[in-house]
Amino acid sequence: MLVGLYYGLLVAPPDYQQGESYRIMFIHVPAAWMSMFVYIVMAISGGIGLIWRIKLAEVIAASSAPLGASFTFLALVTGSLWGKPMWGTWWVWDARLTSELILLFLYLGVIALNSAIEDKRTAARASAVLALVGVVNIPIIHYSVEWWNTLHQGPTVTKFDAPSIHISMLIPLLLMAIAFKLYYLTVVLMRARCEVLERERNTSWVQELVSSYDGNG
Structure with a gap:
């Protein structure tokens, strides 16, 4: 992430139209990508837990929701900061922004269900x-700039032809995307470990684990 920020903020040249303000892209775009990626992971994990009753899938889904909400919130905030100098306003109710806001509400709904229902298995099924x-919202977010007239610019990287972005800007953008994914992977595993220990706190293996730590400490 530090390498990506260095190349994005200091090495990449200014944009010929947007000047220096485009550099928020190196945070905004990876955050927006991750908001959709994490939701897909959460939905697939939740579906696996719902159908096959696999506890670990339920744990991954529950652990992913706050991270996905954070990425979505970051994408919305940085998008507003980007939009003010480009569009002259902090917010417009166009298709891309509105569907991304709906994504945040979906994340918050999943978090609320997991928190409100005491029984973890029941909460996992409901969420x-x-x-x-909510998965139907993901293709709406992705294709909204193509399906509707919107202020948001079209895709510049995820295109069937060559990306319409200079390599000096593309490399730090991809570095930041990789950094965000590695961050998510690291933190979701940490959260999942805590969630598993919390759910299984009354089992013998967790009590033995705690006892071994107490003995070593």
Whole structure:
């Protein structure tokens, strides 16, 4: 992430139209990508837990929701900061921004269900249903700039032909995307470990694990 920020903020040249303000792209775009990626991971994990009752899938889904909400919130905030100098306003109710805001509400709904329902298995099933229903919003976010007239610019990297972005800007953007994915992988595993220990705190293996730490400490 430090390498990506260095090349994006200091090495990459200014944009010929947007000047220096485009550099927020190196945070905004990876955050927006991750908001959709994490939701897909959460929905798939929730579906696996719903169908096959695999506890670890439920744990991954529950652990992913706050991270996905954070990425979505970051994408919305940085998008507003970007939009003010480019569009002259902090917010417009166009298709891309509105569907991304709906994504944040879906994340918050999953988090609320997991927090409100005391029984973890019941909470996992309820949140999985909501997550799976909300999957329809993902292609809407991705294709909104093509399906509707919107202020948001079209895709510049994820295109069937060559990306319409200079290599000096593309490399730090991809570095930041990789850094965000590695960050998500690291933190979701840490959260999942804590969630598993919390759910299984009354089992013998967790008590033995705690006892071994107490003995070593």
